Amino acid sequence: DAGITQSPRYKITETGRQVTLMCHQTWSHSYMFWYRQDLGHGLRLIYYSAAADITDKGEVPDGYVVSRSKTENFPLTLESATRSQTSVYFCASREDSWETQYFGPGTRLLVL
Amino acid sequence: KNEVEQSPQNLTAQEGEFITINCSYSVGISALHWLQQHPGGGIVSLFMLSSGKKKHGRLIATINIQEKHSSLHITASHPRDSAVYICACQRANTGTASKLTFGTGTRLQVTL
Numbered sequence: 001d002a003g004i005t006q007s008p009r010y011k012i013t014e015t016g017r018q019v020t021l022m023c024h025q026t027w028s029h030s031y032m033f034w035y036r037q038d039l040g041h042g043l044r045l046i047y048y049s050a051a052a053d054i055t056d057k058g059e060v061p062d063g064y065v066v067s068r069s070k071t072e073n074f075p076l077t078l079e080s081a082t083r084s085q086t087s088v089y090f091c092a093s094r095e096d097s098w099e100t101q102y103f104g105p106g107t108r109l110l111v112l
Numbered sequence: 113k114n115e116v117e118q119s120p121q122n123l124t125a126q127e128g129e130f131i132t133i134n135c136s137y138s139v140g141i142s143a144l145h146w147l148q149q150h151p152g153g154g155i156v157s158l159f160m161l162s163s164g165k166k167k168h169g170r171l172i173a174t175i176n177i178q179e180k181h182s183s184l185h186i187t188a189s190h191p192r193d194s195a196v197y198i199c200a201c202q203r204a205n206t207g208t209a210s211k212l213t214f215g216t217g218t219r220l221q222v223t224l
Contacts, residue, residue: 033211040216041216042114042116042198042200042213042214042215042216042217043198043200043212043214044214045211045212048211058211088153090155097142097202097210098143098160099160100145100157100160101145101157101212102157103147103154103155103156103157105153105154106153106154106155108153
């Protein structure tokens with residue numbers, strides 16, 4: 001199906017574990033973004049990518065790693081999960097600056 | 113002070129009422145987005161505007177660049193409009209990525 005998907009939708013892990021959240025889009029959009037959403041904060045940008053093999057830090061990148069070897073995939077890895085990384089994570093994609101941004105359904109992550 | 117401020121934070125209305133949600137920003141922008149987040153969590157883009165006014169069905173979005181203010185209006189509100197409405201500013205001079213800065217959202221509940 002066309003669109004932007006995220007997996008898993010729900011994840012429970014323990015502190016210190018490595019976790020990878022997947023994001024896949026079928027439009028071949030150039031730009032992809034990872035956000036986290038926490039109570040009391042607006043969505044905050046973790047990392048973004050302008051194209052395959054081009055990534056850059058956002059507002060809150062510490063503790064996260066991204067890669068983009070293919071245009072359609074943009075995985076986000078928590079190298080050693082901490083409780084403060086409990087959040088809802090949204091992936092988004094967009095073709096260029098003047099286009100609408102499309103959001104994935106979100107991944108709800110709980111770090112115990 | 114947040115760069116993007118929304119008001120009110122919470123809003124309860126009766127079905128049929130005219131609703132206004134406000135967004136003020138303090139940064140230079142190239143465009144402003146209004147997003148809708150339903151109770152299930154998914155985020156949908158409603159409008160992207162850089163000047164004037166846009167209308168889609170019962171939703172109207174306006175922006176005043178000089179006053180750094182935008183409003184989202186809902187005419188003849190309905191319970192299905194119950195959601196969190198998020199304002200996001202597409203910052204100018206941030207390169208081709210044109211990163212978004214988000215408000216914390218306005219939670220709207222429309223009752224029968």
